[in-house]
Amino acid sequence: MIKVFIVVINLLFLAAQSAAENFTPFQDRQNLLNFYKKKFPDKKIAEYTYGALMFSEDAKSQYYSIMQFAPFEEDIDNGQRIWETPFTNGKYFADCFPANGVGEAAKYPLYDKNLDKIVTFEMKINDCLEKNGEHPFAHDDVKTMGIITSYARKLSDGFPTKVVINSKAALSKYKKGKELFFRRMGQLNLSCASCHISHAGNYFRDELISPAVGHTTNFPVFRGGEFLFTLHMRYQRCMEAMRVKPFRAGGQKLSELEFFHSFLSNDLPLHSSVYRK
Ligand code: HEC
Numbered sequence: 677m678i679k680v681f682i683v684v685i686n687l688l689f690l691a692a693q694s695a696a697e698n699f700t701p702f703q704d705r706q707n708l709l710n711f712y713k714k715k716f717p718d719k720k721i722a723e724y725t726y727g728a729l730m731f732s733e734d735a736k737s738q739y740y741s742i743m744q745f746a747p748f749e750e751d752i753d754n755g756q757r758i759w760e761t762p763f764t765n766g767k768y769f770a771d772c773f774p775a776n777g778v779g780e781a782a783k784y785p786l787y788d789k790n791l792d793k794i795v796t797f798e799m800k801i802n803d804c805l806e807k808n809g810e811h812p813f814a815h816d817d818v819k820t821m822g823i824i825t826s827y828a829r830k831l832s833d834g835f836p837t838k839v840v841i842n843s844k845a846a847l848s849k850y851k852k853g854k855e856l857f858f859r860r861m862g863q864l865n866l867s868c869a870s871c872h873i874s875h876a877g878n879y880f881r882d883e884l885i886s887p888a889v890g891h892t893t894n895f896p897v898f899r900g901g902e903f904l905f906t907l908h909m910r911y912q913r914c915m916e917a918m919r920v921k922p923f924r925a926g927g928q929k930l931s932e933l934e935f936f937h938s939f940l941s942n943d944l945p946l947h948s949s950v951y952r953k
Contacts, residue, residue: 701841701850701939705889708873708940712887716877724890725944727952731877731884735953742951748826748898752949755827758820763808769828772804777828782835782946785935787846794849794931798825798906815908815926822904826896829948837893837946839939853936856929857888862920868933871914880917883953892938893945897952905952907934 699707709721723730729739746752759769759777770776784797795803798821802812813821841850857868868888871880876887895907905913908930912922923929 701847704854705940705942708889711873712876712889716887721889721944724887725893725941725947727886727890727894728884730886735884739951742901746898746951747901748904748949748951751823751898751904752826752830755823755825758824759827763805763810765808767808769801769804769824772800772807777831779832779835781825781829781832781948782838783840785931785938786840787843787849787935789843789845792845793928794853794935796926796931796934797829798908798926799931801825801828815924816906816912818904818906818909822896822906825906826904826949829895829946832946833948834945836943837938837941839935839942841939849932850936850939853932853934856933857936861915862918864919866918868914888937889940890944892934892941894947894950894952896948897950899952901951 712719712724719730726736726739729735762768773780780800781797784800785794787793788795798813798815801821801824805812813824815821841847860867860870871885872888872891875885878885892907895910896904897910898904906925908925911930911933912925915922
C-alpha cells in the first residue's frame with residue numbers, strides 16, 4: 677500500500693515537473709529539493725555531492741580510504757603537467773581564464789550570447805587551444821581532455837556551483853536540457869528522471885541510484901579508481917543503459933542537458949576527480 681502510494685506520488689511529481697513549462701529554474705530546483713527531502717528526511721543537502729555513496733556508510737568509508745591514497749593521483753599530476761606546459765607561442769592555459777582558472781569551472785556551463793550556445797568548461801579548454809594555434813582535444817579522449825580537466829577542475833574545489841540563467845535565450849537552453857532529462861527514450865521507455873528522481877535510493881541491478889542534485893559537482897570521476905569518466909561520458913553510459921544511442925560528447929544536446937543538470941547543484945561546492953564505483 678505504502679509502495680503504491682510512493683509510486684503515485686512519484687508519477688504525480690514527474691508529470692507536474694515535466695509539464696511545468698512555467699516554473700522558473702529556481703522553482704524547479706526547490707521543487708526537486710522538497711521532493712528529495714520528503715524521500716530522504718534525514719539527509720542534508722551537502723551529502724548529495726557523494727552521489728549514491730550517501731545511502732551507504734560502508735561505501736562511504738571505502739570511498740574515504742581509497743581517496744586517501746588515490747590510485748589516480750598520477751593522472752591528475754599528468755593533467756597538471758599539460759596545464760603547465762606552454763603552447764608553441766609561449767602562452768599557457770591559465771592565460772585563457774580569469775584568476776588563472778581558480779574557481780572558473782564552478783561557473784560552467786554558461787550561455788554564450790554571441791555564439792547562442794551553451795559553452796562547457798571543456799569547450800573553453802578547446803577554445804583556448806585553438807586561439808593559441810593548437811589542436812583541440814576530443815571530448816571523449818581521457819588521455820587529453822580527461823586528465824587535463826581532472827586537474828583544471830580541481831582548481832575550483834570548494835567553490836560553490838554558480839550556473840547563471842539571466843536571459844530568455846539562456847532560459848530556452850535550460851528548458852531544452854530539462855526536456856531531455858525528462859524525455860522517455862529507448863526500448864525501456866525510461867528518462868533520466870525515472871532513475872535519478874523516482875528511483876533515487878533504489879537499486880538498478882546491483883547499484884544504488886543517486887539523486888540528480890549534486891551529480892555534476894565531482895567530475896571527472898575515476899570508476900573503480902582507475903577508469904576516468906568525464907560527465908558527458910557518464911551521460912553516454914546511462915543512455916546505453918536506457919538502450920538509446922548516446923548523443924555526442926561535447927555536442928549541444930549533452931551540453932544543454934549539463935546546463936539544466938548543473939543548475940540543480942547550484943550552491944553545492946565542487947570537489948573534482950573522485951573515486952566512484
Ligand atoms: C536505468 C536507470 C538509469 C537511467 C535511466 C539513467 N541513469 Fe544515470 N546512473 C544510473 C546508475 C545505476 C548509476 C550509477 C550509480 C549512481 O551513481 O547513481 C548512474 C550514474 C549516473 C551519474 C554519475 C553519478 C556519480 O555520482 O558518479 C550521472 C551524472 C548520471 N547517472 C546521469 C544520468 C543522466 C543525465 C541520465 C539520462 C540521460 C541518466 N543518468 C539515466 C542509472 C540510470
